[in-house]
Amino acid sequence: MRWNNLISVAAKEKIAFGALFFITLFILAPVVVVLWIIFKNGISAINWEFLTAMPKEGMRAGGIFPAIVGTLYLVVGATVCSLPLGILAAIYLSEYAKENALTRLINLAIVNLSGVPSVVYGLFGFSLFVVFLKFGASIVAGSLTLAIMNLPVIITSTRESLKAVPDYFREVGLSLGASRWQTVRHAVLPFALPGILTGTILSIARAAGETAPILFTVAAFYIPHLPHSVFDQAMALPYHLYIIATQIPNIPNSYRYGTALVLILMVLLMNLVAIIIRSKFRRKYKW
Amino acid sequence: MEHNVCFSVRDLDIRFGAVHALHRVSCDIARNGILGAIGPANSGKTTFLRALNRLNETQDNYRMSGSILLEGRDINKDFKPEGLRRRVGMIFALPMPLPLSIYENIAFGPRRQGINDKRRLDAAVEESLRSAFLWEEVKDRLKSAATKLSGGQQQRLCIARTLAVKPDVILFDEPCSGLDPISTAKVEESMVVLKKKYTIVLVTNNTKQAARVSDRVAFFLMGDLIEEDVTDRIFTSPKDKRTEDYIVGKFG
Numbered sequence: 001m002r003w004n005n006l007i008s009v010a011a012k013e014k015i016a017f018g019a020l021f022f023i024t025l026f027i028l029a030p031v032v033v034v035l036w037i038i039f040k041n042g043i044s045a046i047n048w049e050f051l052t053a054m055p056k057e058g059m060r061a062g063g064i065f066p067a068i069v070g071t072l073y074l075v076v077g078a079t080v081c082s083l084p085l086g087i088l089a090a091i092y093l094s095e096y097a098k099e100n101a102l103t104r105l106i107n108l109a110i111v112n113l114s115g116v117p118s119v120v121y122g123l124f125g126f127s128l129f130v131v132f133l134k135f136g137a138s139i140v141a142g143s144l145t146l147a148i149m150n151l152p153v154i155i156t157s158t159r160e161s162l163k164a165v166p167d168y169f170r171e172v173g174l175s176l177g178a179s180r181w182q183t184v185r186h187a188v189l190p191f192a193l194p195g196i197l198t199g200t201i202l203s204i205a206r207a208a209g210e211t212a213p214i215l216f217t218v219a220a221f222y223i224p225h226l227p228h229s230v231f232d233q234a235m236a237l238p239y240h241l242y243i244i245a246t247q248i249p250n251i252p253n254s255y256r257y258g259t260a261l262v263l264i265l266m267v268l269l270m271n272l273v274a275i276i277i278r279s280k281f282r283r284k285y286k287w
Numbered sequence: 288m289e290h291n292v293c294f295s296v297r298d299l300d301i302r303f304g305a306v307h308a309l310h311r312v313s314c315d316i317a318r319n320g321i322l323g324a325i326g327p328a329n330s331g332k333t334t335f336l337r338a339l340n341r342l343n344e345t346q347d348n349y350r351m352s353g354s355i356l357l358e359g360r361d362i363n364k365d366f367k368p369e370g371l372r373r374r375v376g377m378i379f380a381l382p383m384p385l386p387l388s389i390y391e392n393i394a395f396g397p398r399r400q401g402i403n404d405k406r407r408l409d410a411a412v413e414e415s416l417r418s419a420f421l422w423e424e425v426k427d428r429l430k431s432a433a434t435k436l437s438g439g440q441q442q443r444l445c446i447a448r449t450l451a452v453k454p455d456v457i458l459f460d461e462p463c464s465g466l467d468p469i470s471t472a473k474v475e476e477s478m479v480v481l482k483k484k485y486t487i488v489l490v491t492n493n494t495k496q497a498a499r500v501s502d503r504v505a506f507f508l509m510g511d512l513i514e515e516d517v518t519d520r521i522f523t524s525p526k527d528k529r530t531e532d533y534i535v536g537k538f539g
Contacts, residue, residue, distance in 0.1 A: 098347050168379065168383045170345070171342060171345065172379070172383050173395075174342060174369075174372060175340065175342060175376065175377040175379075176372070176452055177369050177373035177396055177452050178369060178395075178396075179367075179399075182369075186398075186399065191385075191386060
């Protein structure tokens, strides 16, 4: 009797599904473990003072308020700079630009830019915004650096969402006497919006956690006050975490994990917002 | 005849890159009639149709020469594309409602012309749906999704949507290719009624459909307009041997 006949089809299927299930668990496990360790060790540090007070005693006590505020500033600044620019560029590339050598080159450049390591963006931002444009290390310089890092991701995800809208939507729009822009605005964009929002918000969430681009452009070791203007340096969560994890001895471990927990929660919150917005628009424009 | 001409096509020659889709086609299209364009696949009949509302222009490698006059005005020089398309509407091969409500699908055209007054839109929606013989079936659920309608209803919705733009000409690009016989009959019925007010150009793969509804028939073959004449004459005594062969089903 051949091996093939020894076990039934149903049993084989069970074994296969079981294997797939355990592989999924295996992939999930590290994520759960990381989250659990951070949560377990960090939750004891989190209280009202930790979230709203300035650091004290060389950051060994007090709170991380300035770092939270700094990260929020950077995220908002990067979003304001990159979102309109990225979406408009994607609309141009997907809906208006003709297929030729130049657009192929641009597309290639965008794909490659999204693969550039973030520390390179940091150095670029440093030499362009901090040194050449004389912004100094500041929230402006940091936001712009993060924005430039985000642009390729936003453009790519927006363009993919636009391309996912079937061509007949465009033909229908045009055939009903809509101009080209009206067609894009009313027959294409609404249906690409869920995808655009998901992609952009995820890229923004990523920016919130990046350390390298802000290292040379904005992040301060310690400032005893909140930034007064966008031309001030600021503290930021990822860099603050790096500092208290490596540069400052004798700090309670719960402070390190607590900071990591706050950062993770902020990113998760942004992802949650992305999911809610997406499902809301999906319901509205289902096809 | 002259005052009754809607479209006057002269030496229309169209290429898509290396593909020579249409070879110096000339013909007149009479007002308030149905011109049926028949021919096998890749004969150029859809390209011809899409030249009439300049929809070929969406293709990057499209080139054309010759002229198309709409009531004496050159559609490529004297019209903006959107202005032309407001006078020359189009129904596509597959029913293609946008994933919006029934109401918003029909209001799409008027809204793009800046009509946002609710009473005017309501009136336009009702009038268009009535003209497309769909009003009775959907009047209680105008706010529900257009994609939930049956295929035949969707195609009549697309007709209503085109009528709401108030065109003079309606181009039908194989409008019944995805429909069952009963839905097909309803669409054909509405075409015959519509020709009283509109000029209709109908591209169809179905020779019998052309015989049933059109007043004149144009036969296309591999980019050439072989002949164009009154429907009866095309079907009973075509001048060209190739037309006869196609109609009796020897090829295509």
